[in-house]
Amino acid sequence: MKNKLNIQLLELIIFILILFVVVMVWIGVTPGSIGKYIYKAEYVNGTTVYLEEDVFNLLSSRYGADKDEFIYCMYGTAEEDYYVINNIKETPYRADSVHVSYKPCSRSRGYLGNIHSHPTEMLIGYVSSCGMSKQDIYTFGSDGSTLSAIICGNDKLAFYEADNLYDALDYEVLND
Secondary structure, three states: OHHHHHHHHHHHHHHHHHHHHHHHOOOOOOOOHHHHHHHHOOOOEEEEEEHHHHHHHHHHHHHOOOOOOOOOEEEEEEEOOHHHHHHEEEOOOEEEOOOEEEEEOOOOOOOEEEEEOOOOOOOOOOOOOOOOOHHHHHHHHHOOOOOEEEEEEOOOOEEEOOOEEEEEEEEEOOOO
């Protein structure tokens, strides 16, 4: 009797799961559309980062061409509710597809922080993340800079402030 109840319960759970999947597909929710919502949800902080178009283009083309991580120092201005990044400079570094070690950026006038890449792996089903890894959080925390950024796609970036490492800032590319 107990085994029969367990089997019926298991059948009910399977039925509910199948029904859930059918309803989700029927209303247009697919794994791809869920990914779009997650991508949008990353950008929830009220502060905005503005990138000069040539800075964005350099980062985007570098990301598309390089399979290993890379890093740049970001320079610009910081205001109360926005940042403007108008220059990036490469700093000496060593990298592979999962790690980058680098010489700290010059703290000259306008230094905001650094941006590094999370390369896309050539594996089926792998999605590069713009979220900060534990190592990113440690490095950013010990760096003492105002801003940290990650590029994880040709046109996908995330910017983080030192006081909030989990909510990415909005960003916008400034056209010339």
